[in-house]
Amino acid sequence: MLPPASSYIGLEVGSDVLRGGRVNASGRIVTRYEQPLARTSVESLLNQLTAAVKAVDGTGDEAARAVGVAIPGIVAGNRVTMCANLPLLDDLALGDLLSGRLGRPALLENDANAAALAEAWQGAGRGGRSVLFVSLCTGIGAGIVADGRVWSGPNGYAGEVGHVQVETKGVPCACGSRGCLETIAGAVGWTRRARAALAGRASTLQPDHLEPAAIVAAAEAGDEVAREIVAETARALGAPLAAAIGLLNLDRVVLGGGPTACPLLLDALVVEARQRTLPRAFAECSFRLSELTEGACVLGAARVARVAMFGAADHR
Amino acid sequence: MLPPASSYIGLEVGSDVLRGGRVNASGRIVTRYEQPLARTSVESLLNQLTAAVKAVDGTGDEAARAVGVAIPGIVAGNRVTMCANLPLLDDLALGDLLSGRLGRPALLENDANAAALAEAWQGAGRGGRSVLFVSLCTGIGAGIVADGRVWSGPNGYAGEVGHVQVETKGVPCACGSRGCLETIAGAVGWTRRARAALAGRASTLQPDHLEPAAIVAAAEAGDEVAREIVAETARALGAPLAAAIGLLNLDRVVLGGGPTACPLLLDALVVEARQRTLPRAFAECSFRLSELTEGACVLGAARVARVAMFGAADHR
Numbered sequence: 001m002l003p004p005a006s007s008y009i010g011l012e013v014g015s016d017v018l019r020g021g022r023v024n025a026s027g028r029i030v031t032r033y034e035q036p037l038a039r040t041s042v043e044s045l046l047n048q049l050t051a052a053v054k055a056v057d058g059t060g061d062e063a064a065r066a067v068g069v070a071i072p073g074i075v076a077g078n079r080v081t082m083c084a085n086l087p088l089l090d091d092l093a094l095g096d097l098l099s100g101r102l103g104r105p106a107l108l109e110n111d112a113n114a115a116a117l118a119e120a121w122q123g124a125g126r127g128g129r130s131v132l133f134v135s136l137c138t139g140i141g142a143g144i145v146a147d148g149r150v151w152s153g154p155n156g157y158a159g160e161v162g163h164v165q166v167e168t169k170g171v172p173c174a175c176g177s178r179g180c181l182e183t184i185a186g187a188v189g190w191t192r193r194a195r196a197a198l199a200g201r202a203s204t205l206q207p208d209h210l211e212p213a214a215i216v217a218a219a220e221a222g223d224e225v226a227r228e229i230v231a232e233t234a235r236a237l238g239a240p241l242a243a244a245i246g247l248l249n250l251d252r253v254v255l256g257g258g259p260t261a262c263p264l265l266l267d268a269l270v271v272e273a274r275q276r277t278l279p280r281a282f283a284e285c286s287f288r289l290s291e292l293t294e295g296a297c298v299l300g301a302a303r304v305a306r307v308a309m310f311g312a313a314d315h316r
Numbered sequence: 317m318l319p320p321a322s323s324y325i326g327l328e329v330g331s332d333v334l335r336g337g338r339v340n341a342s343g344r345i346v347t348r349y350e351q352p353l354a355r356t357s358v359e360s361l362l363n364q365l366t367a368a369v370k371a372v373d374g375t376g377d378e379a380a381r382a383v384g385v386a387i388p389g390i391v392a393g394n395r396v397t398m399c400a401n402l403p404l405l406d407d408l409a410l411g412d413l414l415s416g417r418l419g420r421p422a423l424l425e426n427d428a429n430a431a432a433l434a435e436a437w438q439g440a441g442r443g444g445r446s447v448l449f450v451s452l453c454t455g456i457g458a459g460i461v462a463d464g465r466v467w468s469g470p471n472g473y474a475g476e477v478g479h480v481q482v483e484t485k486g487v488p489c490a491c492g493s494r495g496c497l498e499t500i501a502g503a504v505g506w507t508r509r510a511r512a513a514l515a516g517r518a519s520t521l522q523p524d525h526l527e528p529a530a531i532v533a534a535a536e537a538g539d540e541v542a543r544e545i546v547a548e549t550a551r552a553l554g555a556p557l558a559a560a561i562g563l564l565n566l567d568r569v570v571l572g573g574g575p576t577a578c579p580l581l582l583d584a585l586v587v588e589a590r591q592r593t594l595p596r597a598f599a600e601c602s603f604r605l606s607e608l609t610e611g612a613c614v615l616g617a618a619r620v621a622r623v624a625m626f627g628a629a630d631h632r
Contacts, residue, residue, distance in 0.1 A: 082596075129470035130469050142563065144563065146462075146467060154565060154567050155565055155567070157562075158446075158563060158565040160562050161559065161562040162562075162594075164561075164562040164592060175595070177591065177592075239559065242480045244563055246476050246479065247477055247556070247559075248460070248469060249471055276481035278478075278480075280473065284473065
């Protein structure tokens, strides 16, 4: 059995910042680290990751057993296979390299998956056995947590729902396809749709401020055009969400990742899910906004390390 | 470690037949049982299940360690929560009752999930770590096998994709919704669509023989109307399938369950999946027709018992 004081360190590699924290057995972040990311070389990054661990670690019984690292890219096993925002990580066995430096286990996980695990453990997914975390940010990601474990798939692509096609005749997407979920529900999609919807209509929206947060604020203040954009987003998310509920018997859907994860969108998504799924499956599922904000990836990364070492039997 | 001879018994409760078999460690069914189902009472069914186990069991080292039972309904834990075709099982702790009779563990699983596990273990899913088995029968079901284990969800509804809405303005469904996958890709949907498509067109289809098997046969012989029905089915299956690939990083999709699981439909589905998913996720996934026929549920049920007792570490 684990001594009660055992703790784990979570690190989050952002596109320009490295965050870290030591997480105790109750799921509290007890020490923190945050610095601009040393992204010039693998060596400088490894040095910084090692320094971050040293900065947040405890002593004696409070020394962390293992380290988890949330990565903004695709992770398979202990290797980063692809990291568009930080190409120096491409095809790098970062987990093994870091583990060698630290002399203790270092585990990798995709950042959306780490956030999903954090929500399932300590946030809006608490109590769920089959949790989908949908990350609405510049792009659209998702993470699945089943019985307290991330399902990242054999190649780490699980949760990559942004390029599922939801409109066969939709607008072209950067991936080469058209009508991908991200072309509608991603940040660029919000702005494009708002610009089109504004044509000749009265609205409080400012044509040169059509970022998603502004659209959400206008919708919450009752602007009709902005409310249509939110409703349209919910419809686009509805198809993959309904499929996920039917496939996975989800008992919790958590919406997070950015300002578009708002009560209006959540309510509209619940209506979509009710219309599109078997009533009994819908009845087993509850829908919530994320409860964790910037600490989610650090918390989740620490939990990844904990689960890899000792399993998820303590997940409730 | 297990002795090499250890075997497990699988039983399949069909709507009017009980099938059983003892399955050896290599996944071969070495003895078989098949009788009309004793469906008049719980007592008669338990007696028959017990008799079936006795009929197929081995002796000494070859006696089965445990028994798995495939059920045509929703299973949660060791209880049948709903069984439309055999209502006497509704809300019955059949696993515990049977285990008490047999003096050894008895585990339940939904029949589509059992078939999915059989395909992943010994059929067209062999070698896959993230396998979706789609059962195309009167209704549409599915089973997910992740790393050699069935994911049935907290309430046993995982894989219940038949009532995911794929056409928001589609035809009414028996479930109260409209445009459910089953209204298009289920047996009744094939017949309804073929009848409508025939109006005023030349076709080899016989208006009074529009069952799915006849439509598939005509499509394979080149009939244009029948080929359109197949293509339409693939489009309906495309949306939930694309969502499943994106969500679960599937590396294998297996199509089975009935005559509509044919090469023409598989080929059309591959095209749908390619158009609707991230190229890298699509590239990781292969698509096959099921290799197991009537023995799948028996084989899968035996494997359910094996995995419940000793885990899935031997899954490749």
